[in-house]
Amino acid sequence: MTFYCKNFEIGTDQCTKLHSECIPGRPGCVLEGRMALSEELQARIDKLEEERLARVQARGEEE
Numbered sequence: 001m002t003f004y005c006k007n008f009e010i011g012t013d014q015c016t017k018l019h020s021e022c023i024p025g026r027p028g029c030v031l032e033g034r035m036a037l038s039e040e041l042q043a044r045i046d047k048l049e050e051e052r053l054a055r056v057q058a059r060g061e062e063e
């Protein structure tokens with residue numbers, strides 16, 4: 001199966017909607033909750049969430 005997303009920027013593999021790496025199914029993606037995720041994709045999404053939480057925590061400690 002192939003999939004085309006209008007938010008995918010060819011050449012950079014970036015998502016123009018989320019201004020970040022295209023990881024189908026990630027939070028904020030048009031496919032969020034609409035597809036079954038492979039273990040690999042889920043692991044990438046979990047890593048993104050960990051990084052986001054670390055950034056939030058770091059900002060909180062700066063204030």
Ligand code: SF4
Binds near residue numbers: 015017
């Ligand atoms: S992350 Fe989702 S919305 Fe963004 S380009 Fe990829 S498939 Fe499209």
